[in-house]
Amino acid sequence: MGRSPCCDESGLKKGPWTPEEDEKLLHYIQKNGHGSWRTLPRLAGLNRCGKSCRLRWTNYLRPDIKRGKFSQEEEQTILHLHSILGNKWSAIATHLPGRTDNEIKNFWNTHLKKRLIQMGFDPMTHRPRTDFFAALPQLIALATLRDQLAATACGGGGGGDTAAAAAAQIMQGAGGGGGGGGGADVAIQAAKMQYLQCLLQSAASTIASAGSGGGGGGAMSAHDADAALAAAAAAAATCSSSPAGSSVPITPTAVGHSGGGQTQTTPCAFSEAPVITSDDVEANLRLLGCGGGGADAFTCHGGSLPPLADLSDVTTTTMTNPLDWCSATASASSCGGGGGASSPFPWPEFFHDDPFITDFL
């Protein structure tokens, strides 16, 4: 499309518009209509290119533009339409009177996208992330963290790493009281699993989200990496705040999922969206290791999209009830790791050979 950009002409002003320029443009369009954008600047006495004038008019000067914060209804509309249309901002804007595509795009990029990521959803598909392999870099990092955990828990030291310290608290709280016996082991193991679960889920969702945009390639941007780290930190904090010795599972509510049979507690703007199938829900729950979710745990995203990964063959053979996962895990092995032979942990089988994974089983 060898078209030379309209702004190539030298001498045309760029950058922020002055009130005087705004006034000129406004008066001209109100008087004559915009007509041809290319000729408009000259006729209006503006030293701008037509493109710049059009943008200024459509995004700022147009009289019907609604300014100010987006309402809850608008937010829901954007989320719902985006789940259907994707980044078709102009199409989305047609459903939001007074809002420009640019404004919606900005709102999405600065608010909604981040929120979805932090909730553990893929902002492109509006579905919970299930890309386990995308989290492998995080697993490696977690392996290092695990070593720190072991050192902290056994040595009883303080630990500068927040996550490590939190996990150490979990472990110590669960195992506290000394001798422990079987019950303490169960609690410790459960705490470990829950902590790992939170970290993995968070890492998988955020990292996969970051790498999911645009046709599959691409390195993660620093921005997304930050979001990932933030989400991981949030998940870790959530895990650490739960009483490890209790029987209440640490659900991923903090990152947007609901577990333990309760409904979504995080404010969810997808409530009007179609409900995904129970099969999808179960597959997601199994992979994420989130116990006890009902179908209503994932009512917040579009149901028309295919699953991100077909996990049924991996998961259905290992467990049939997400709740079994935790209960079985809790009785699997002792704190030192060692080893339960046949684990209900829903990893692909070849992961059972991984020292890091097996140590948690």
Next chain:
DNA sequence: AATGAAGGCAACCGCAGAAGG
């Protein structure tokens, strides 16, 4: 109070499709 970081938003850039000659 000063400074750096992060967030929010306006504007620019380049591409693609439609329209006209």
Next chain:
DNA sequence: GCCTTCTGCGGTTGCCTTCAT
């Protein structure tokens, strides 16, 4: 049918403001 022009769209950038240290 081809070429040029115009318009619209989506991605990205950079500036300004706000917040945290």
